[in-house]
Amino acid sequence: MANPRTFQIQEISAHPGPVPGQGTRREEPVCKYIDVSTCIGCKACEVACVEWNDHPFRETTFNDTYQTMPTTEWNYYNLIKFVEDERDGNLMWLMRKDQCMHCEDPGCLRACPADGAIIKYENGIVDFQQENCIGCGYCISGCPYDIPKFHPNTKKVYKCTLCSDRVGQGLEPACIKACPTGCLKFGTKSDMVQIAGLRAKQLREVSGFANAGVYDPPSIKGTHVIYVLHDIKQPERYGLPANPIIPPSYTYWKWLAKPTGLFMGLLGIAAVFFHRVMYGPKLPQPEPPENRTGPREETEAGRKETP
Amino acid sequence: MSVTTKNLDEGARGAFARVGTTRVRPGELLRHPVYTRVLHWSVAIFFILSLLTGFAIYSPWLFHWITPVFGGGPRTRLLHPWFGLLFEVFFLFQFLNWVGPMAWKEADRRWLKRLRQYATNQEAIEPEDVGFFNAGQKLYFWLILVSGVLFLITGLLIWFDDVVGRWIVAVSYVIHDLAALVMLAGFIIHVYEGTAHQPGTFRSMIDGTVTESWARTHHPGWYRTEKHRQEKR
Numbered sequence: 001m002a003n004p005r006t007f008q009i010q011e012i013s014a015h016p017g018p019v020p021g022q023g024t025r026r027e028e029p030v031c032k033y034i035d036v037s038t039c040i041g042c043k044a045c046e047v048a049c050v051e052w053n054d055h056p057f058r059e060t061t062f063n064d065t066y067q068t069m070p071t072t073e074w075n076y077y078n079l080i081k082f083v084e085d086e087r088d089g090n091l092m093w094l095m096r097k098d099q100c101m102h103c104e105d106p107g108c109l110r111a112c113p114a115d116g117a118i119i120k121y122e123n124g125i126v127d128f129q130q131e132n133c134i135g136c137g138y139c140i141s142g143c144p145y146d147i148p149k150f151h152p153n154t155k156k157v158y159k160c161t162l163c164s165d166r167v168g169q170g171l172e173p174a175c176i177k178a179c180p181t182g183c184l185k186f187g188t189k190s191d192m193v194q195i196a197g198l199r200a201k202q203l204r205e206v207s208g209f210a211n212a213g214v215y216d217p218p219s220i221k222g223t224h225v226i227y228v229l230h231d232i233k234q235p236e237r238y239g240l241p242a243n244p245i246i247p248p249s250y251t252y253w254k255w256l257a258k259p260t261g262l263f264m265g266l267l268g269i270a271a272v273f274f275h276r277v278m279y280g281p282k283l284p285q286p287e288p289p290e291n292r293t294g295p296r297e298e299t300e301a302g303r304k305e306t307p
Numbered sequence: 308m309s310v311t312t313k314n315l316d317e318g319a320r321g322a323f324a325r326v327g328t329t330r331v332r333p334g335e336l337l338r339h340p341v342y343t344r345v346l347h348w349s350v351a352i353f354f355i356l357s358l359l360t361g362f363a364i365y366s367p368w369l370f371h372w373i374t375p376v377f378g379g380g381p382r383t384r385l386l387h388p389w390f391g392l393l394f395e396v397f398f399l400f401q402f403l404n405w406v407g408p409m410a411w412k413e414a415d416r417r418w419l420k421r422l423r424q425y426a427t428n429q430e431a432i433e434p435e436d437v438g439f440f441n442a443g444q445k446l447y448f449w450l451i452l453v454s455g456v457l458f459l460i461t462g463l464l465i466w467f468d469d470v471v472g473r474w475i476v477a478v479s480y481v482i483h484d485l486a487a488l489v490m491l492a493g494f495i496i497h498v499y500e501g502t503a504h505q506p507g508t509f510r511s512m513i514d515g516t517v518t519e520s521w522a523r524t525h526h527p528g529w530y531r532t533e534k535h536r537q538e539k540r
Contacts, residue, residue, distance in 0.1 A: 272504075
């Protein structure tokens with residue numbers, strides 16, 4: 001969590017009205033670059049993340065791989081996923097650093113019903129503000145990458161902050177600082193996209209990975225964490241969705257149908273009020289039922305108005 | 308309805324009638340016994356609490372207005388499913404209590420055909436075949452049942468979102484909202500008909516009685532059988 005004044009805020013979850021100061025300050029979009037082809041799986045980034053965020057050490061789960069635990073956790077934002085894959089009949093060990101992707105169109109922020117619990121800065125960092133979180137868990141279902149994690153004791157949701165507190169002070173994220181191979185880089189989005197493009201070209205032309213490319217999915221308007229993959233045609237091999245999508249419940253339904261529903265509710269209240277004004281009450285009729293066949297006494301409601 | 312639930316319902320009616328009283332004055336009829344009234348208001352209280360806490364989370368425009376009443380956003384979120392569950396429990400008893408008189412009849416089809424005349428107050432007195440409940444009340448009852456089942460299923464899925472997938476939560480969320488909006492529409496009409504539109508109705512849920520002219524006007528079929536029963540006695 002950065003001091004909100006450090007960066008200009010671009011979007012606030014469930015915020016009625018405009019974002020204060022939106023568009024008044026220029027902010028360069030930032031990006032984390034991850035080259036899976038040079039990752040050695042040392043887990044220095046995992047340790048750096050735990051240290052910088054002052055997270056307590058937690059028990060790990062051993063499931064016959066080198067992976068520390070099955071998924072990221074509320075106090076373990078950064079996890080290298082180890083996948084044993086195949087290439088030309090030989091083992092190919094895929095190592096991918098998994099963390100929040102800081103989507104340009106964040107599903108968590110779209111899903112959040114609490115004002116200010118999730119904010120997105122002009123520089124692209126998506127940050128959770130736990131003091132505003134109500135713990136409903138909608139962000140978890142809005143995320144295409146299964147990143148936000150619920151903490152049962154605090155009843156709040158946590159995820160990678162892209163070290164917004166460090167970035168706000170002009171430092172690179174802790175994972176980047178710890179990386180010994182240079183497979184992690186941090187800078188502006190345009191610089192990182194350019195470097196990633198060059199590296200993918202090198203992999204295609206020099207290293208024999210004909211399908212190498214950059215993972216920056218357009219379905220969520222790109223991400224502020226991009227990957228150089230050996231095979232961009234099959235991101236599923238690395239556990240990445242080829243076409244990440246936000247459920248329409250959090251886009252169309254929330255921003256179109258919900259206000260409409262609310263308006264219809266208000267319209268309903270107005271309708272019954274004016275119904276009473278226009279048609280009047282239904283009063284208990286005093287005459288016994290046998291008189292009903294005869295000429296009925298004209299009631300207020302039935303009488304035509306004369307000017 | 309099975310014999311056990313019928314016995315349970317009748318036992319509860321008897322127990323409540325022994326504790327509470329309904330005073331029927333001359334020229335009045337007993338409409339809702341103590342048990343029904345207690346159930347109705349239990350359902351109503353938890354429905355309104357669920358509605359308020361739910362609508363706080365439903366819309367950003369209501370969030371800041373409603374959450375302070377319930378002790379803030381996290382507390383509102385914490386309370387909503389429990390309010391909902393209590394609504395479900397009380398409605399289950401109300402369902403058992405009313406499922407008999409709420410059965411759909413041929414007369415209800417005729418009533419619906421003249422819904423327009425009903426809504427525009429064109430007939431001062433309801434047709435002879437309108438019994439204890441009219442078709443509108445019956446529709447609202449069955450609507451609550453359907454919505455209640457949808458609320459329960461989708462609500463549990465959203466509540467225990469860690470055991471179900473993200474798409475199930477996303478779909479449940481929309482169904483939960485739709486059920487709430489339909490219920491809100493029914494609720495607005497229900498409150499209006501029970502108070503401002505039909506004077507003399509509200510007391511049937513408070514004191515339990517209505518005047519004979521009220522019964523003759525709004526539920527002639529029920530009035531006739533009730534009179535018939537009194538004469539036989």
